[in-house]
Amino acid sequence: MIEFNGVTKTYKKTFTAVKDISLKIDKGEFVFIVGKSGAGKSTLIKLLLREISPSSGIITYKGTDINKIRKRRVAEYRRNIGFIFQDYRLLPKMTVYENIAFAMEMICCQAKQIRREVPLVLSMVGLSDKAKSYPDELSGGEQQRVAIARAVINKPETIIADEPTGNLDFETSKEIMKILTEINKRGTTVIMATHDREIVDNYQKRVIELKNGTILRDRKAGGNENEPKEN
Amino acid sequence: MKMNPKRINYIFKQAFKSMWRNRMMGFASIGSVTAVLVILGFILVVVLNVNNIALVAQETFDQIAVYILDHVEDEQIEEMGKAFTQIEGVMGVAYQTKDYALEKVKEDWGEDAFLLQDLRNDPLPNTYIVQLTDVSMSDEVIAQLETFEGVEKVRYYQDAVNTLIRISDFVKKIGTGIIIILLLISIFIISNTIKITVLNRQREIELMQYIGATNGYVRGPFMIEGIMLGLLGSIVAILVIMFGYNYTMDYLAGRYLALLSGMSGYMVGVEMVINDLIIIFMTIGIGIGILGSLVSLKKFLSV
Numbered sequence: 001m002i003e004f005n006g007v008t009k010t011y012k013k014t015f016t017a018v019k020d021i022s023l024k025i026d027k028g029e030f031v032f033i034v035g036k037s038g039a040g041k042s043t044l045i046k047l048l049l050r051e052i053s054p055s056s057g058i059i060t061y062k063g064t065d066i067n068k069i070r071k072r073r074v075a076e077y078r079r080n081i082g083f084i085f086q087d088y089r090l091l092p093k094m095t096v097y098e099n100i101a102f103a104m105e106m107i108c109c110q111a112k113q114i115r116r117e118v119p120l121v122l123s124m125v126g127l128s129d130k131a132k133s134y135p136d137e138l139s140g141g142e143q144q145r146v147a148i149a150r151a152v153i154n155k156p157e158t159i160i161a162d163e164p165t166g167n168l169d170f171e172t173s174k175e176i177m178k179i180l181t182e183i184n185k186r187g188t189t190v191i192m193a194t195h196d197r198e199i200v201d202n203y204q205k206r207v208i209e210l211k212n213g214t215i216l217r218d219r220k221a222g223g224n225e226n227e228p229k230e231n
Numbered sequence: 232m233k234m235n236p237k238r239i240n241y242i243f244k245q246a247f248k249s250m251w252r253n254r255m256m257g258f259a260s261i262g263s264v265t266a267v268l269v270i271l272g273f274i275l276v277v278v279l280n281v282n283n284i285a286l287v288a289q290e291t292f293d294q295i296a297v298y299i300l301d302h303v304e305d306e307q308i309e310e311m312g313k314a315f316t317q318i319e320g321v322m323g324v325a326y327q328t329k330d331y332a333l334e335k336v337k338e339d340w341g342e343d344a345f346l347l348q349d350l351r352n353d354p355l356p357n358t359y360i361v362q363l364t365d366v367s368m369s370d371e372v373i374a375q376l377e378t379f380e381g382v383e384k385v386r387y388y389q390d391a392v393n394t395l396i397r398i399s400d401f402v403k404k405i406g407t408g409i410i411i412i413l414l415l416i417s418i419f420i421i422s423n424t425i426k427i428t429v430l431n432r433q434r435e436i437e438l439m440q441y442i443g444a445t446n447g448y449v450r451g452p453f454m455i456e457g458i459m460l461g462l463l464g465s466i467v468a469i470l471v472i473m474f475g476y477n478y479t480m481d482y483l484a485g486r487y488l489a490l491l492s493g494m495s496g497y498m499v500g501v502e503m504v505i506n507d508l509i510i511i512f513m514t515i516g517i518g519i520g521i522l523g524s525l526v527s528l529k530k531f532l533s534v
């Protein structure tokens with residue numbers, strides 16, 4: 001579904017963030033993208049969101065070269081992707097319910113549809129009783145669950161999570177992982193950037209490890225490696 | 232793009248919210264638009280009036296006035312009159328004694344004529360009014376009239392009319408320059424106001440762009456905010472011009488009634504221009520608002 005073909009991104013002609021990356025992610029996969037800061041994780045995500053364009057190479061989404069999408073159609077393309085941030089990015093002046101409804105309002109939906117679907121998503125992330133709370137009344141884990149609810153409310157085919165557990169302790173991170181795994185089981189592709197080894201080791205998913213802008217290893221789910229594992 | 236009520240509601244709500252939040256900058260924006268438009272209005276009104284006076288005057292004064300020196304004898308004056316009719320391009324002449332001229336001024340001044348009662352020596356000269364067959368001959372006729380002995384001065388009002396037209400052209404040119412500079416300034420001020428709004432709502436806007444909100448949602452509130460600021464500025468300007476114009480007219484009429492009584496026919500009433508002014512002002516006000524928003528959005532909304 002998602003394909004990178006020889007993608008290179010150079011910033012200001014001197015700094016190469018990712019170098020000749022080729023990878024393929026199928027529909028319904030759960031993929032960890034790991035690597036140290038500066039390895040190229042963020043660049044990879046930005047490329048996929050079409051926040052930036054590659055210096056060379058092609059990125060396709062369901063066969064469409066995303067950099068050939070016209071500027072005014074980019075918004076439409078992004079609706080295929082639900083995005084989860086490390087710092088949650090909830091709007092502080094809106095309640096939990098309103099934060100999620102906001103995402104629906106931005107795109108389409110009738111008030112009736114919003115009233116029907118927001119409670120469903122809230123119960124999926126286990127926050128039905130917090131609908132009227134404001135973000136600053138919630139713990140970090142709860143805030144991230146609201147953010148996940150917001151990302152899935154429009155039923156995107158793909159979820160991209162950038163260090164979703166980065167600000168959370170291990171126990172809370174496990175809750176987040178449980179929800180993401182659940183979403184993945186329902187058929188949504190999940191791409192998660194992280195440098196949390198414990199999380200990666202605990203979940204037997206595909207791991208793409210980046211180093212200095214190149215793919216160091218691509219371990220298929222279940223542990224079969226395409227390339228020799230580095231210890 | 233479909234416009235459902237909820238979307239419009241959201242766009243307007245956001246626009247008004249941020250206008251209230253940045254009300255100081257908002258006032259500055261409205262003030263700058265008002266200033267531009269009031270000055271534009273002032274220039275327009277001046278040009279319009281000067282043009283109008285010139286136009287009316289052109290029709291009224293297609294005659295040449297020849298002032299005769301006081302010491303010239305009646306017979307000689309008669310001779311001169313006959314000679315004037317012989318000049319090529321002259322259709323006819325009429326003689327006006329100085330007493331008649333004074334009477335005419337008194338008539339023109341109406342109630343204020345008592346001001347002239349204490350005049351000891353009639354300051355007005357005996358005058359021949361020379362009617363031209365063709366305005367284009369005026370230069371040659373004037374040249375010949377000036378050669379006569381006993382002629383004090385030849386006045387041709389067309390010169391005055393031309394001066395008026397030159398003044399109005401000058402005001403137009405200077406005015407256009409000032410207006411362009413002021414327009415740019417107010418676009419800049421509005422774009423700065425919008426910039427503050429954009430920065431205030433940056434998180435929200437970023438989020439909207441990640442969610443895939445349509446451009447209408449992202450840009451709508453800013454456009455509406457810019458349009459509202461421009462529109463408010465133009466409404467204030469319209470009020471200022473409307474009341475300012477009437478007030479100025481009343482003031483001048485009260486103070487210089489005598490002088491104006493002759494002019495009042497040439498002045499353009501505010502009610503004649505206000506409809507055009509409203510259309511022009513609102514268009515320019517909204518235009519400034521839209522341009523200001525676009526400048527800011529182009530700079531700050533690139534994701």
